[in-house]
Amino acid sequence: MDKRRGRIDPSVRADGHPAVEELVAYHRDELAGEARERLQDHLVLCKECARLLLDLENLVGLEPPSEAHRLSDDDVEEAKAALKARIRGETASPARLLRFHSSPPPKKG
């Protein structure tokens, strides 16, 4: 049985929202009793957390809200190259590393 089950005081954050991990636990049916009831009451009143939970339920099926946000295969490839470059070159400038489309991966050495 999960340790979270029946826990009364989950990791509610200072801003009043439950921690992401708490939402995930709810999604995984690991919350019960008062903790579950309280989280549901929060979801009813908090559009932000309800939407977060719905995205958790449907993450793989998410579609972009606009065509400008849609990633092409080339976009994904470029982003992947930039990611690998960042992991490879932790010391490089963050600003440069985050510009997927304008900066080629830094050369090794």
Next chain:
Amino acid sequence: MNVAAVERAPDRAGGVAEVGRDLEFETLFERYARPVSYFFAHRGFSPEECRDLTQETFVGVYRGMDAFRRDASVETWLFTIAANVWRNEVRSRTAGKREGREVPLEGLAEGSGTLLPAELREADDPLAGLLEEERACLLREALGELPAQMRRCLLLRLDQQLKYREIAQVLRVSIETVKSQLFQARERLRHRLA
């Protein structure tokens, strides 16, 4: 840390075997870069910001591969990292506009009249005069008298305007349960406010 290490990482992270024993980090990115990016897009970020936040998420994925739990799904794990990246980003911004906000129960009946769906806003419906303060008070009282789950279903429908399927997902119940609860709630409110 080097590219070779990145390419070996899946071998060290047994939990990633959930989507394939020999899944590589690159494969993980190729498979989930879009939904993660769209997750940020739905929260009002520009395409450029989405790409930055997606990268941040996958850096977290890379760093956390060793600790990935075998009993968790890859999607749930990715979501946890992405959602925390999002919250950290929001926190770092000053009074940024966000899609969602907390809606206090007290404000339920004081809105623009869009709180009730069409089925509850029929011309001859006693709830049609919701905007009148007296009725708003009555509605709040009536809502408070509903069983908890019924009230939750109703508020998610009226206030957040979620679809039945979405309400079911939020409350972890079946769609049939949602329909039944909403029907009963409507009948009780009709009777209470008539």
